[in-house]
Amino acid sequence: MVHYIAFYKLAKGVDDSSVDDLMRSSRSFLFRIQEAHNPRSGKRIDARMEFPFFISIDFESMDKLAMFRDDPVWIKFQHDHITPRTSDFVEMVYETEPGKNLKYS
16 A cells, blocks of 8 residues: 655645635545545644645555546646645655565555
8 A cells, every 4th residue: 555645835825714625625526536545634733834734645556646646636636726725845655564565566
């Protein structure tokens, strides 16, 4: 199982209500994508944290993650919701199965 996490910095002028809207819309959109398992999103608790918003999703493999990146629902969500409200992001991908050879992820 592959775990994907994206941390986002907010664009100037984006307030807490916009972050709440991002959380609601991300859950609505991400549950529509067949390859995405256990999608989650959230906002920071501590105001000193560098990234105020995150999205995390599980995938069966790196191939499923690649399919997700090309999914029209994800592309539309990024274009309509993420890009206008964020200024930068960091993506991380982890293997969650102990002992699994990473070339088979």
